[in-house]
Amino acid sequence: xxxxxxxxxxxxxxxxxxxxxxxxxxxxxxxxxxxxxxxxxxxxxxxxxxxxxxxxxxxxxxxxxxxxxxxxxxxxxxxxxxxxxxxxxxxxxxxxxxxxxxxxxxxxxxxxxxxxxxxxxxxxxxxxxxxxxxxxxxxxxxxxxxxxxxxxxxxxxxxxxxxxxxxxxxxxxxxxxxxxxxxxxxxxxxxxxxxxxxxxxxxxxxxxxxxxxxxxxxxxxxxxxxxxxxxxxxxxxxxxxxxxxxxxxxxxxxxxxxxxxxxxxxxxxxxxxxxxxxxxxxxxxxxxxxxxxxxxxxxxxxxxxxxxxxxxxxxxxxxxxxxxxxxxxxxxxxxxxxxxxxxxxxxxxxxxxxxxxxxxxxxxxxxxxxxxxxxxxxxxxxxxxxxxxxxxxxxxxxxxxxxxxxxxxxxxxxxxxxxxxxxxxxxxxxxxxxxxxxxxxxxxxxxxxxxxxxxxxxxxxxxxxxxxxxxxxxxxxxxxxxxxxxxxxxxxxxxxxxxxxxxxxxxxxxxxxxxxxxxxxxxxxxxxxxxxxxxxxxxxxxxxxxxxxxxxxxxxxxxxxxxxxxxxxxxxxxxxxxxxxxxxxxxxxxxxxxxxxxxxxxxxxxxxxxxxxxxxxxxxxxxxxxxxxxxxxxxxxxxxxxxxxxxxxxxxxxxxxxxxxxxxxxxxxxxxxxxxxxxxxxxxxxxxxxxxxxxxxxxxxxxxxxxxxxxxxxxxxxxxxxxxxxxxxxxxxxxxxxxxxxxxxxxxxxxxxxxxxxxxxxxxxxxxxxxxxxxxxxxxxxxxxxxxxxxxxxxxxxxxxxxxxxxxxxxxxxxxxxxxxxxxxxxxxxxxxxxxxxxxxxxxxxxxxxxxxxxxxxxxxxxxxxxxxxxxxxxxxxxxxxxxxxxxxxxxxxxxxxxxxxxxxxxxxxxxxxxxxxxxxxxxxxxxx
Numbered sequence: 001x002x003x004x005x006x007x008x009x010x011x012x013x014x015x016x017x018x019x020x021x022x023x024x025x026x027x028x029x030x031x032x033x034x035x036x037x038x039x040x041x042x043x044x045x046x047x048x049x050x051x052x053x054x055x056x057x058x059x060x061x062x063x064x065x066x067x068x069x070x071x072x073x074x075x076x077x078x079x080x081x082x083x084x085x086x087x088x089x090x091x092x093x094x095x096x097x098x099x100x101x102x103x104x105x106x107x108x109x110x111x112x113x114x115x116x117x118x119x120x121x122x123x124x125x126x127x128x129x130x131x132x133x134x135x136x137x138x139x140x141x142x143x144x145x146x147x148x149x150x151x152x153x154x155x156x157x158x159x160x161x162x163x164x165x166x167x168x169x170x171x172x173x174x175x176x177x178x179x180x181x182x183x184x185x186x187x188x189x190x191x192x193x194x195x196x197x198x199x200x201x202x203x204x205x206x207x208x209x210x211x212x213x214x215x216x217x218x219x220x221x222x223x224x225x226x227x228x229x230x231x232x233x234x235x236x237x238x239x240x241x242x243x244x245x246x247x248x249x250x251x252x253x254x255x256x257x258x259x260x261x262x263x264x265x266x267x268x269x270x271x272x273x274x275x276x277x278x279x280x281x282x283x284x285x286x287x288x289x290x291x292x293x294x295x296x297x298x299x300x301x302x303x304x305x306x307x308x309x310x311x312x313x314x315x316x317x318x319x320x321x322x323x324x325x326x327x328x329x330x331x332x333x334x335x336x337x338x339x340x341x342x343x344x345x346x347x348x349x350x351x352x353x354x355x356x357x358x359x360x361x362x363x364x365x366x367x368x369x370x371x372x373x374x375x376x377x378x379x380x381x382x383x384x385x386x387x388x389x390x391x392x393x394x395x396x397x398x399x400x401x402x403x404x405x406x407x408x409x410x411x412x413x414x415x416x417x418x419x420x421x422x423x424x425x426x427x428x429x430x431x432x433x434x435x436x437x438x439x440x441x442x443x444x445x446x447x448x449x450x451x452x453x454x455x456x457x458x459x460x461x462x463x464x465x466x467x468x469x470x471x472x473x474x475x476x477x478x479x480x481x482x483x484x485x486x487x488x489x490x491x492x493x494x495x496x497x498x499x500x501x502x503x504x505x506x507x508x509x510x511x512x513x514x515x516x517x518x519x520x521x522x523x524x525x526x527x528x529x530x531x532x533x534x535x536x537x538x539x540x541x542x543x544x545x546x547x548x549x550x551x552x553x554x555x556x557x558x559x560x561x562x563x564x565x566x567x568x569x570x571x572x573x574x575x576x577x578x579x580x581x582x583x584x585x586x587x588x589x590x591x592x593x594x595x596x597x598x599x600x601x602x603x604x605x606x607x608x609x610x611x612x613x614x615x616x617x618x619x620x621x622x623x624x625x626x627x628x629x630x631x632x633x634x635x636x637x638x639x640x641x642x643x644x645x646x647x648x649x650x651x652x653x654x655x656x657x658x659x660x661x662x663x664x665x666x667x668x669x670x671x672x673x674x675x676x677x678x679x680x681x682x683x684x685x686x687x688x689x690x691x692x693x694x695x696x697x698x699x700x701x702x703x704x705x706x707x708x709x710x711x712x713x714x715x716x717x718x719x720x721x722x723x724x725x726x727x728x729x730x731x732x733x734x735x736x737x738x739x740x741x742x743x744x745x746x747x748x749x750x751x752x753x754x755x756x757x758x759x760x761x762x763x764x765x766x767x768x769x770x771x772x773x774x775x776x777x778x779x780x781x782x783x784x785x786x787x788x789x790x791x792x793x794x795x796x797x798x799x800x801x802x803x804x805x806x807x808x809x810x811x812x813x814x815x816x817x818x819x820x821x822x823x824x825x826x827x828x829x830x831x832x833x834x835x836x837x838x839x840x841x842x843x844x845x846x847x848x849x850x851x852x853x854x855x856x857x858x859x860x861x862x863x864x865x866x867x868x869x870x871x872x873x874x875x876x877x878x879x880x881x882x883x884x885x886x887x888x889x890x891x892x893x894x895x896x897x898x899x900x901x902x903x904x905x906x907x908x909x910x911x912x913x914x915x916x917x918x919x920x921x922x923x924x925x926x927x928x929x
Contacts, residue, residue: 010152024334027268029056036277040897046091053323058096060103062111085149098161109639114568127176143188165199167206175208218250232264255318259402263359263371265338276301282569285641290883293613299887317506328430335364350382367409373402395424396445418453436494442505458488532926533839537820543834544601546573547812561655570805576796581725586625593659595649596637603627606832609913614649615756662728664793679713703785733757735786739778829912848929849896858914864907877914
């Protein structure tokens, strides 16, 4: 064991326990992200979590949030990590720190700074010296803050994660990479455990099994997966063999599932995003939750127990119930081990279809917790049957419920002699003192609690039948009314059993000074619109023109990605000239390698808005090219937070902007009259790619050969003559659903991606040349081979690029405000138009701000409150709108904490992005938080 490992005595991860200051804990851990919550609300969110039973938070630290430009660091104000960690310590919350360098989290680029993308040859998230050089700069700043705030040095950081779900990524040397990050952490004095989480079960691929790095698991199953425990127990046993506990660092938010994980011996339960938030500014990501492209909404909310504006949801009460259950058993549960599932010592009887369990945890000191789970949507009547004993009392297990029932648990856990033999009601809370203890149970029907105790001095029961027989006190109840049983022992101490329905258990507030349970009510929040905004004004602008100073425009010979121009977020404008050959009409514009949102203008005429996902896109022009100037307004919605090979823009290293545009003067159909050769296997004979005699090959439409093979291995060949006045040629394999490889004049160009079916062949074609195409297709019969089009045209040239982030946009809004005219909603904009909409708003009466709900069509909105972007929305429109996911797509949150003296300026950039109809903002309704 290394010296560093020996030094880690404050926090220890053992096979059967997590120990902090030598005390075992079950960690109920909620994600709480300071960068998605206004600083003024950090403490409130932490107190809410504590109130509902959570003892820990996990938090990412986004590198690019603190280094927005290369070499420019910011840990002040809303980015004050030290203040956040101090607040967590003050609140009494343990912190699981996740500094990356990559975090995922549906955050722009997974938190990797976009300037890294422009570094040629760098291998992200790998054992690459150049990449690790930049990572060390980040770790040099974040790790000292974690070190100062770690447990044992005055703070509550109990673990540090390296990278995130590396098993989803093609890292070539996970052991070397994770070891390098570990060494950085140790060199900065991190003494708490270091871990690496697996996103899809690849412990080796996620951690490299590097020494002194604990592998952990992230699980996102169907909550009612009938074989889930089998999978989890596999990892529990695997990790126990390494001497580690089962730590579930991410999972679903339903406490139903958390109970199932607890039954498998998990010592850390980490539901992801129990505390929702907002991606303020340009911090959203693009990711792979669409088909395949999706844009993350500014509203970052997966339905966890606390909403972005701080509203307590019903699931929070389930969290408090689970946490009280965990506390009721204390160290006995925190050090529990998983009982063998193959012994058959305990079974179920009754209506057991799709009821799983019992899974048993053997409590430290004796006894067990038995977990039974109903996967059905109908109630079940079941009983637990110990080996060689009659079935215990039958009870009703409600639809979609998971219960934890005590079995032969020593009453010493609560300060008494004897044993809690069994219960059909779940023990969810235990409160004790010098005079005795209260054990609170909840039930959803009739049942019984059996205690093995010496005959007590006196037993008093209310709405329950208490009978002492065979050294056992049997307390029966009907479940219809609250029931209690007070057991007075000769020692003068009292053990009180309280049985209520589950709803009362959920809303139990605690115990008053008389030892009586107090019940509360669920939180209720306003849902009626109020008058919050006035003085609406609108100022339209020339949508084809940049919103930047003319002196800040950069001239370039060719278009290139924005990161290479030092633009990492926000908007950019590409402008270029096109020299159309005499006598030619432009049928459309082909955009190359474009992302994320591209709005095209020809002269001052709007052509359309597309989201190519890093691929190419053809925008038809019904009236030809108006003028010789093209302008593309590009919005970086966000860099991909995940590495998905299906679209170029979804790769983790993908850059934004465009690589070029061409005016297409002819769209040629090439689907017909291909010569086809049927092959027997995947071998690519060289003679087939060369220009050989193929006169005996049948002539069919592309992909049209009726083959007896499945899959079919086929070669399709045809030629075309390139126009003499063009310099741009692109093939479009529309609707292709096969694996295909393209050859031009015998030279292999590459594979055809069905999600990005455009291939630029300009570099291999000369004007006036006869060009031979050959496509090798591995075709699954019944799937479309699609159609083939050739786009011929003229490349745009003479480029200028300019950009605007939050500050420049706000400056532009201020300049145009003096020209604004008063308006009333609804507001309509012609297709392609852009405008600033202004309003004065007041804070809500409670000072907590507003949830603003927007109705309308065909508009994109970028919403500023004072000098901050608080939301980016894309209202419903035509087919070019991408999938929006992650939270509400049609509302934004106005934090009351950001109002100044109760007032706030609202500035909304409106973009009409539906080419076929007006953009309309019908209404904005303000609901008090």
